Amino acid sequence: DQQVKQNSPSLSVQEGRISILNCDYTNSMFDYFLWYKKYPAEGPTFLISISSIKDKNEDGRFTVFLNKSAKHLSLHIVPSQPGDSAVYFCAASQWDGNKLVFGAGTILRVKS
């Protein structure tokens, strides 16, 4: 039973447009949500996070939105750039924070 789900295996977007990556979760005990980015042959790198007490967090071109009632979060990338092409993982943790539960990932392709 996957507690964190990324239902879109892949997404293709034109350069300069918005990329929206979605993530759903089932465990209402999750307090923190993170997005990681992964290039081929490299480890995941932290991108942005959000606490469950917030509904939005912004960092440059990246914004994460959290809808607790729907148990849904999304990552918006505006404007999308070819260098954003990677696999994006959604992850969640409970208050003690020492274990992350990851989604299956979404492959983002930004076309120039």
Added chain:
Amino acid sequence: NAGVTQTPKFRVLKTGQSMTLLCAQDMNHEYMYWYRQDPGMGLRLIHYSVGEGTTAKGEVPDGYNVSRLKKQNFLLGLESAAPSQTSVYFCASSYPTHSYNEQFFGPGTRLTVL
């Protein structure tokens, strides 16, 4: 700072062979983790450690053992490899905090068990 490093990068084993994957971090992090990544499954936690001399089971611990004899190192062992253990293995580390858990990942080890 090298961050998190993993040895080896690639390995091919035959069924029944054993091996040890080494993870090292130079960030003085207390917590360390081993994950495996399989297609369509994301990253799944195998074992983790919250400090030197401690280990704990994650989501998929069967067939693996770990040791954390030194704070900077976390070893993952396969005593008798099986084809189901073919995967990419990632080590990660983090500093304990009551807020979000940003983990720093190594580059991964691609293991094939024939």
